[in-house]
Amino acid sequence: MSRGTVHLLTALCVAAAMGYPSRRSATDLDATPRTTVTFDELSGVRRFRARALNYTTLLLEDERGVLYVGARGAIFALNSSDVADGSHRTIRWEASPEKQMDCLQKGKNNKTECFNHVRFLQRLNSTHLYACGTYAFHPLCAPIDADGFTLPSHFEEGKEKCPYDPSRGYTGLIVDGGLYTATRYEFRSLPDIRRNLHQRPLKTEESPLHWLNDAEFVASVLVRESRDSPVGDDDKIYYFFTERAGEETTSFFDKSQAARVARVARVCKSDLGGKKILQRKWTSFMKARLVCYIPYYEVLRSVCSLDRGGWPSTVFYATFTLSAQWRTMEASAVCRYSISEVQRAFEGPYMEYQDSARKWSRYDGRVPEPRPGSCITDHSRRKGYNSSQDLPNSVLDFVKLHPLMFEEVKPAGGEPLLVKKNVAYSQLAVDRVQALDGHSYDVLFMGTGDGWIHKAVVLGSGVHIIEEVQVFGDPQPVETLVVSRTQRSLYVGAASGILQVPLAACARYTSCYDCILARDPYCAWDGQACRETASADSAGLVQDVQHGNEGCRSSSARASLPRKNRTVLRGDDVLLPCDQRSNLARAVWLLNGTEAPGAGQERLRVGVDGLLVTDTLPEHSGEYRCYGEERGLRTLLAAYRLTVLPELPRAAAATLPPRPRAASQAAGDVKVVYISAITILVGLCVVLSSVLLYVSCLQKRKGKYILGEPRASSVELQTVSANCLRKGREEEEEDDDEDEDGLAYPDGCLQIIPGEAPTAAVTPAKELPAAAPPPPPPLPSELTNGVGALPNMLRKMNGNSYMLLQQQEEPLASPLYSASFTEELSKILEKRKHTQLVEKLDESSV
Ligand SMILES: *[C@@H]1O[C@H](CO)[C@@H](O)[C@H](O)[C@H]1NC(C)=O
Numbered sequence: 060m061s062r063g064t065v066h067l068l069t070a071l072c073v074a075a076a077m078g079y080p081s082r083r084s085a086t087d088l089d090a091t092p093r094t095t096v097t098f099d100e101l102s103g104v105r106r107f108r109a110r111a112l113n114y115t116t117l118l119l120e121d122e123r124g125v126l127y128v129g130a131r132g133a134i135f136a137l138n139s140s141d142v143a144d145g146s147h148r149t150i151r152w153e154a155s156p157e158k159q160m161d162c163l164q165k166g167k168n169n170k171t172e173c174f175n176h177v178r179f180l181q182r183l184n185s186t187h188l189y190a191c192g193t194y195a196f197h198p199l200c201a202p203i204d205a206d207g208f209t210l211p212s213h214f215e216e217g218k219e220k221c222p223y224d225p226s227r228g229y230t231g232l233i234v235d236g237g238l239y240t241a242t243r244y245e246f247r248s249l250p251d252i253r254r255n256l257h258q259r260p261l262k263t264e265e266s267p268l269h270w271l272n273d274a275e276f277v278a279s280v281l282v283r284e285s286r287d288s289p290v291g292d293d294d295k296i297y298y299f300f301t302e303r304a305g306e307e308t309t310s311f312f313d314k315s316q317a318a319r320v321a322r323v324a325r326v327c328k329s330d331l332g333g334k335k336i337l338q339r340k341w342t343s344f345m346k347a348r349l350v351c352y353i354p355y356y357e358v359l360r361s362v363c364s365l366d367r368g369g370w371p372s373t374v375f376y377a378t379f380t381l382s383a384q385w386r387t388m389e390a391s392a393v394c395r396y397s398i399s400e401v402q403r404a405f406e407g408p409y410m411e412y413q414d415s416a417r418k419w420s421r422y423d424g425r426v427p428e429p430r431p432g433s434c435i436t437d438h439s440r441r442k443g444y445n446s447s448q449d450l451p452n453s454v455l456d457f458v459k460l461h462p463l464m465f466e467e468v469k470p471a472g473g474e475p476l477l478v479k480k481n482v483a484y485s486q487l488a489v490d491r492v493q494a495l496d497g498h499s500y501d502v503l504f505m506g507t508g509d510g511w512i513h514k515a516v517v518l519g520s521g522v523h524i525i526e527e528v529q530v531f532g533d534p535q536p537v538e539t540l541v542v543s544r545t546q547r548s549l550y551v552g553a554a555s556g557i558l559q560v561p562l563a564a565c566a567r568y569t570s571c572y573d574c575i576l577a578r579d580p581y582c583a584w585d586g587q588a589c590r591e592t593a594s595a596d597s598a599g600l601v602q603d604v605q606h607g608n609e610g611c612r613s614s615s616a617r618a619s620l621p622r623k624n625r626t627v628l629r630g631d632d633v634l635l636p637c638d639q640r641s642n643l644a645r646a647v648w649l650l651n652g653t654e655a656p657g658a659g660q661e662r663l664r665v666g667v668d669g670l671l672v673t674d675t676l677p678e679h680s681g682e683y684r685c686y687g688e689e690r691g692l693r694t695l696l697a698a699y700r701l702t703v704l705p706e707l708p709r710a711a712a713a714t715l716p717p718r719p720r721a722a723s724q725a726a727g728d729v730k731v732v733y734i735s736a737i738t739i740l741v742g743l744c745v746v747l748s749s750v751l752l753y754v755s756c757l758q759k760r761k762g763k764y765i766l767g768e769p770r771a772s773s774v775e776l777q778t779v780s781a782n783c784l785r786k787g788r789e790e791e792e793e794d795d796d797e798d799e800d801g802l803a804y805p806d807g808c809l810q811i812i813p814g815e816a817p818t819a820a821v822t823p824a825k826e827l828p829a830a831a832p833p834p835p836p837p838l839p840s841e842l843t844n845g846v847g848a849l850p851n852m853l854r855k856m857n858g859n860s861y862m863l864l865q866q867q868e869e870p871l872a873s874p875l876y877s878a879s880f881t882e883e884l885s886k887i888l889e890k891r892k893h894t895q896l897v898e899k900l901d902e903s904s905v
Pocket residue numbers: 124138139140141144146
């Protein structure tokens with residue numbers, strides 16, 4: 060049995076054993092961003108940066124028009140309508156030199172840790188904010204006068220409220236004057252959910268069971284469940300985190316290997332702790348497992364919530380990434396949970412730890428009254444339990460030993476909204492938009508680990524990714540995302556600064572079709588332009604979020620377009636560029652009005668960037684039109700008249716620069732064409748001016764996506780591989796060296812490999828060191844595709860790029876023409892790093 064078969068079987072077993080929640084495959088759950096906007100193409104973005112770093116703590120006060128930002132050594136108050144208008148106010152709050160010295164002596168990193176990272180910033184009362192900073196591993200907190208915007212003369216001890224470590228998971232809220240924080244506080248202390256600034260400070264219980272197990276906190280959300288509650292319920296604070304799983308449900312896991320799980324926990328706002336038992340401890344702490352896609356192998360990264368006015372409509376959106384076991388794989392999943400599903404788990408059976416068997420199992424014994432862990436309701440008040448201090452000992456003892464619920468919280472619909480390969484979503488924000496069809500749509504903004512934002516609209520049980528936008532030129536994780544409906548802006552916090560990005564850039568869509576196909580609920584076509592729905596009267600506006608193809612009048616947009624002439628000599632190669640703005644569109648070429656000249660014609664190749672005609676013959680002359688076909692709509696994108704001259708006219712021969720003609724001798728054999736290309740490239744160093752070189756994908760292209768199954772007539776895409784480029788990138792690829800044999804060429808700078816990139820059938824499991832504990836079970840096979848074996852850079856471009864030599868066509872018009880070839884290649888590779896393409900399932904892995 061081949062290795063691949065073993066992996067597939069194991070994957071299936073694991074999926075079955077773990078109750079792998081999805082009915083659809085990863086491919087079905089994937090979505091390709093419709094458009095790609097690179098950093099250079101970005102407009103309308105406002106940037107704020109000062110001398111500080113790490114702009115990670117954001118507090119938006121829309122009604123006051125202020126965005127407060129906590130950074131390293133500073134707090135800023137920015138104008139939320141324009142963060143870059145220069146009117147910002149600053150509080151400098153650096154760690155003192157003595158504390159920095161202390162911190163260095165403790166062996167902390169002097170470049171990142173021994174500073175005052177402002178980690179907490181919330182409104183305390185009508186006049187003051189409350190801020191906490193790590194203060195070089197000596198946390199301090201302070202109320203801040205919001206109008207005067209100055210630090211007070213003395214500070215409060217912060218070790219009960221703020222982590223020491225600036226990179227530690229931390230979440231905090233001020234609710235009705237009480238400070239609710241969750242993190243790992245002092246040095247070597249255990250993680251804890253605490254309440255401070257309250258007459259009754261509370262903590263979690265640590266004995267005999269730890270309620271929290273090496274928890275890394277992600278988010279906390281207040282749900283005002285007391286509002287209009289028929290049972291007199293209390294407000295609750297929900298906590299989202301990952302922690303070490305105590306309860307193994309399968310024997311698949313090696314005990315030494317700490318499986319981590321995502322959790323949701325909650326406490327009641329009016330909890331006062333117990334009187335004798337659970338004194339100054341939560342009496343309402345309960346936690347349940349949160350599952351999304353691959354239980355035990357996903358790490359919760361970000362959570363946000365949304366409601367339609369009343370708390371029963373609350374939904375939580377969460378992003379997960381693969382856990383560290385999958386070193387060479389990146390993938391993200393997005394799930395949605397309803398509050399009723401969370402409540403269902405908390406109202407269900409409890410788990411109990413059996414000391415004898417050393418494991419958690421379902422508790423089926425008697426449950427005392429009132430129900431342990433529930434808030435004080437009218438029902439308990441009628442029985443005389445007016446607060447948690449009145450609760451009977453039996454209830455408190457039960458609470459102490461049963462923090463974990465048996466039921467897990469499953470995503471709405473039982474499966475993720477999205478599973479995305481090669482992307483790590485680090486942050487998530489959501490907005491709800493009223494569309495012209497009368498429905499409300501949830502729009503997700505997902506920040507990646509390398510400075511991109513994916514904007515997606517939730518449609519039923521899936522999402523449509525409207526666009527991916529590169530908001531940072533220097534790749535850096537998106538650390539915070541905040542949506543402002545008033546300003547129609549998304550604020551992005553990251554290490555290098557704050558960005559204000561419009562929620563929609565409708566003007567990027569230039570035709571009615573483009574506007575409709577985008578399916579952006581913020582945008583509609585008004586007959587002349589694509590514009591934001593809120594800024595216009597909705598009469599006469601056209602929008603189709605649901606289907607993305609109805610409403611535009613003409614059956615084919617832009618029937619006419621200036622036609623370009625291309626004249627080449629017999630035997631030349633020519634590229635007819637055709638830029639598909641949409642990654643979801645299929646390129647359709649018509650020659651003299653009939654479709655698909657490529658079929659069966661190996662000299663015509665349709666690529667993502669255009670049509671490549673190699674070794675032209677006079678019969679190739681004609682009228683070429685390129686259309687983008689998407690959701691049944693066709694848009695004309697380019698038109699060419701190609702004339703292939705049988706031979707060089709005498710007069711022209713004198714004026715044309717000499718050209719190598721190697722390609723023409725390799726009639727019909729593409730490989731030879733590319734070998735010739737290498738020859739030409741070597742020649743390039745000697746007689747640079749004699750070769751007119753074009754790199755098709757340079758023209759302005761960022762990453763492109765190929766739709767669906769590779770079609771017979773579509774091009775076999777070429778891989779560009781440059782050994783000298785990779786030298787500067789060794790740190791990225793040290794793990795992959797052994798797999799590079801087929802790609803590395805010790806002597807040359809450049810190698811062009813015809814055909815698809817060799818994607819060895821290696822699952823990530825193979826790459827773990829042999830001595831490691833049993834490898835994690837394989838991912839669902841659709842997620843792997845053997846791409847793990849490719850060097851990062853090549854894997855991300857997925858080998859889908861081709862380059863070619865071309866003559867005559869506007870060589871000097873290309874802004875890139877003068878740059879060196881290697882430089883250009885690195886640019887392509889860099890740009891293509893962000894590209895994810897739908898790969899062919901690698902047969903050898905199945
Ligand atoms: C913020 O900017 C807007 C417009 O740019 C301006 O009208 C407003 O006065 C500014 N607010 C403050 C507090 O400076």
